[in-house]
Amino acid sequence: MIPISSVAIGTEEEELVLQVLRSGRLAQGPMVEKLESEFRAWSDAEHVIAVSNGTVSLVAALEALQLPRGTEVVTSPFTFVATVNAILEAGLVVRFGDIDPADFALTPESVEAAVTERTSAVMPVHLYGQAADMTRLMPLAEARGLAVVEDAAQAHGAKIDGRRVGSFGVGSFSLYATKNLMSGEGGLVTTNDAAVADRLRLIRNQGMRARYQYELAGHNFRMTELQAAVALPQLSRLEAGTKRRVENARRLTEGLAGIPGLVLPAVAEGREHVWHQYTVRITEESGTTREKVADRLTESGVGSGFYYPRPVYDYDCYRDHPGVIVEDHPVTERVSREVISLPVHPALSDGDVDTVVRAVRGALDVD
CATH class of the missing domain: 3.40.640.10 (Type I PLP-dependent aspartate aminotransferase-like (Major domain))
Incomplete structure (x- = not known):
């Protein structure tokens, strides 16, 4: 794995x-x-x-x-x-x-x-x-x-x-x-x-x-x-590790570009990303869900994670908390249903990154 x-x-x-x-x-x-x-x-x-x-x-x-x-x-x-x-x-x-x-x-x-x-x-x-x-x-x-x-x-x-x-x-x-x-x-x-x-x-x-x-x-x-x-x-070793994360993210983006329903992370203008996580979104256009994608990734030997599966206020302990003001935030509510993070850490080899790319494309039925 x-x-x-x-x-x-x-x-x-x-x-x-x-x-x-x-x-x-x-x-x-x-x-x-x-x-x-x-x-x-x-x-x-x-x-x-x-x-x-x-x-x-x-x-x-x-x-x-x-x-x-x-x-x-x-x-x-x-x-x-x-x-x-x-x-x-x-x-x-x-x-x-x-x-x-x-x-x-x-x-x-x-x-x-x-x-x-x-x-x-x-x-x-x-x-x-x-x-x-x-x-x-x-x-x-x-x-x-x-x-x-x-x-x-x-x-x-x-x-x-x-x-x-x-x-x-x-x-x-x-x-x-x-x-x-x-x-x-x-x-x-x-x-x-x-x-x-x-x-x-x-x-x-x-x-x-x-x-x-x-x-x-x-x-x-x-x-x-x-x-x-x-x-x-x-x-x-942090700078060297960050450079490897940046390279791994570049390779992931290159390998996963252009897939319908897969929204890739982007680096905003003027910012430098250190890629703690490489987080994509699985939208309705993909024809599947991030849960099904995660299951297929596991079958292919690739780990993944949902960071975060629900808005932080969407739990009883906060919805009923007097110190938390709960309102609807539609972008967060949509995005939290779509996100899935893929391996990007510096311990990955080039071959590992290629495996992640193949597994994601397979999970989305893309040749």
Whole structure:
């Protein structure tokens, strides 16, 4: 089976993990500081704060912005549930915009329509490895006095007009095991605001500036030295891995072009896609469903995934939640029934990519 994702651990990670174990320093320390320093040098952000996981990075970002409790955050309904859970955990209310079917991201028009006098922030999601339309979202947010938190969990290194995601507002990155940059679990928060960065460091460490010097009500959001030891070699290989993802995506697009009912992902003008996922849409014109395509891919030895099968609000626990405002978002509702992601990760050989292409064409009865 060609898997939808692949976790690669090398000797560098093993050696650094052993170094940490032998040091006796397992909690946040010099290895975490090194990861923060190297990610800061790689990114366009002035400050990087490491935390224990990607959801925590969103919670910490929202809390560090000191948004009034009970105010609304406009975000995408086409996302992993962590986006919504983080807003709720921070004591805020979730309101949704709708997405563009071309980039799967929150549209500025839908944000503008969703903003009320109770809105305090907007949280675009850079989905599948492509940036949301920050060139239009940022002026909109600034004009209305809204904070911006970028959910960049899937978009390490993605760019818009040459600028990396996570450097527009407060950025949040996941280091979950299947992400382009990973540490098993872990997260990174980025910001260009020194005051926000200072609060983030306090928030992750129980509100302490020094031992038993409490300045705010914080959390234990600290990253371990072991997580940082896994992430550091991954960061050094990230650019090479991204280049391979880009090449794999190019080959997939070339091999799957022109098939009726198969909508291929496109790179928006001015943006650089890092291809966390290669996500296509199976429309009615194909004469089949994405579920049937997935079954036939499995029979051919090719993994796939539905990211995401329903709008995030389309679950009882959110439809009935007082902190979630549920409205109809027709583009998201249609797209969530059509999407299926194909393997694009850097562990794929050219032969693997060719196999994926043949399997998809076969699943759609295309010679």
